Amino acid sequence: MFENLTDRLNHTITQLRGQGRLTEDNIKQTLREVRMxxxxxxxxxxxxxxxxxxIRERAVGAEVMQSLTPGQALVKIVQGELERVLGQENVDLELRAQPPAVILMAGLQGSGKTTTTGKLARHLMERRKQSVAVTSCDVYRPAAIGQLETVAGQVNADFYPSEGSENPVDIARRALERARKEFKDVLIVDTAGRLGIDQAMMDEIQALHAAINPAETLFVVDAMTGQDAANTAKAFGDALPLTGVVLTKVDGDSRGGAALSVRHITGKPIKFLGVGEKLEALEPFHPDRVASRILGMGDVLSLIEEAEQKIDRKKAEKLASKLKKGKGFDLEDFRDQMAQMQNMGGMAGLLDKLPGMGQLPANAASQIDDKQIGRTIAIINSMTPQERRFPAVIKASRKKRIAAGSGTQVQEVNRLLKQFTQTQKMMKKLSGGGMQKLMRQMGGRRPPGFPQG
Incomplete structure (x- = not known):
């Protein structure tokens, strides 16, 4: 995410770090490049x-000019200004209203409101342990109601049905009454989007807002529309008392213009980022962490939180115990590790949050193929339990059967077995407490599975 902005800022900052001291001239040049x-x-x-x-106001002050590491000091200022523009701190959902707390979803057609409704329901149920119901007031788009019903089923949220012939306000009132009777904690109301901002649309959503008095009114907007996202958010903000913004499709936004513009132009906090198509791909927005990612410093805190949520602790403890007792690392363990990585957004998702990964060569980044993880799991699933535990028995005829069963080629089976052997050797050394020895032997090279420089 935000790759182009990260690359440009990193180039500028790298040049700065080489300066022994800062002058008004090189600060001026740096600001010109940051502006571009x-x-x-x-x-x-x-x-x-x-x-x-x-940046200029703080950069020409004593804190930079008198610093022993002026380049680092200016980087700190750029990071501070990014955090200020993005909103300083995470603003949580305000759901302390009399249950059910209502969340009204607003936005243009195609912004991802319905999918985000499902993602938000899942987030509230899994992270906050709240009971959630959803309903659709989109009586215009064909199959919109059916789409929300499908999404709700996938995340196990209660779905309150509606019909295309009904009045949106009647749908919302009925859903609210039912949510009260069923003692729901939260009701999320999906609304109709249009292809552009028009008065009829605004009048309808204002009537909806007045009828159900939501605790949260979230504007859902596609990050890839750049500064247009901020302009449409402002138009909605003028018509509705918005409480926050959800930026969707951030994983496809290499520029970052929307994230940096929305808060400043609307005065409303960004509360969530949609970072993928999967229903778990919704992240709370932390300005300091996003600023760190934009500057190529990674986001280790989010990575840790994600690991706590998505890693199967029992499986991890079982593997640790197995290695400690000196029992071998087999292909079933390898498959479990791949599945855990897939749950955390794949290799690309992990690298995005690791410090310094912005400096990976472009050809190395392009070699990371998350589909390979799925193929690896399919190949291992095509093996017999004996083959998974004792890979040495896998000879030519078995390889052909495994390739046919997983829809892959024999070469891919060979590649997987080679990669597994390298990982197995590494695990053996780790289990013997030889971490430092291993690092020395690697000589700074990347471990197997990473593209080599």
Missing amino acids: ALLEADVALPVVKDFIDG
């Missing part, structure tokens, strides 16, 4: 001006 990076990222012009003014 922001404009190329489709950040709104007023935001760019405010951002650059904020």
Whole structure:
């Protein structure tokens, strides 16, 4: 996410770090490059001006000029200004209303409101242990109601049905009454989107808002629309008392203009980021962590939180105990590790949050193929339990059968077995407490499974 902005800012910052001291001239040059990076990222012009003014004001002060590491000091200022523009701190959902707390979802057609409704329901049920119901007031888009019913079923949220012939306000009132009777903690109301902002749409959603008095009114917007996202958010904010913004399709946004523009132009906090198509791909928005990722410093805190949520602790403890007792690392263990990685967004999702990964060569990043994880799991699933435990028995005829069963080629089976052998050797050394020895032997090279430079 935000790759273009990260690349440009990293290039500028790397040049700065080589400076023994900062002068007004090289600060001026740096600000010019930062401005170009922001404009190329489709950040709104007023935001760019405010951002650059904020850096200039602090950069020409004593904290940078007198610093022993002026380049580092300026990086810290850029990070501070990014956090300020993005909103300083995470703003949580305010759901302390009399149950059920109502969340009204607003936005243009195609912004991802219905999918985000499902993602949010899943988030509230899994992270907060709340009972959630959803309903659709989109009586215009064909199959919109059916789409929400499907999504609700996938996340195990209660779905309150509606018909295309009904009035949206009647649907919302009926759903609210039912949610009260069933003692739901939260009711999420999905609304109709249009292809553009029009008065009829605004009138309808204002009537909906007045009828159900939501605790949260979230504007859902596609991050890939850049500064247009901020402009449409402002138009909705003028018509509705928005409480926050959800940026969707952030994983496809290499620029970052929407994230940097929305908060400044609307004055409303970004509360969540949609970072993929899967229903678990919704992250609470932390300005400091996003600023860190934009500057290529990673986001280890989010990675740790994600690991706590998604890693199967029992399986991890079982593997640790197995290795400690000196029992071998087999293909079933390898498959479990691959599945855990897949649950955390694959290799690309992990690398995005690791510090310094912005400096990976472009050809190395392009070699990371998360589909390979799925193929690896399919190959191992095509083996017999004996083959998984004792891979040495897998000879030519078995390889052909495994390849046919997994829909892959024999070469891919060979590649997997080679990769497993390397990982098995590493695990053997780790189980003997030889971590430092292993690191010395690797000589700084990347471990198996990573693209070599």
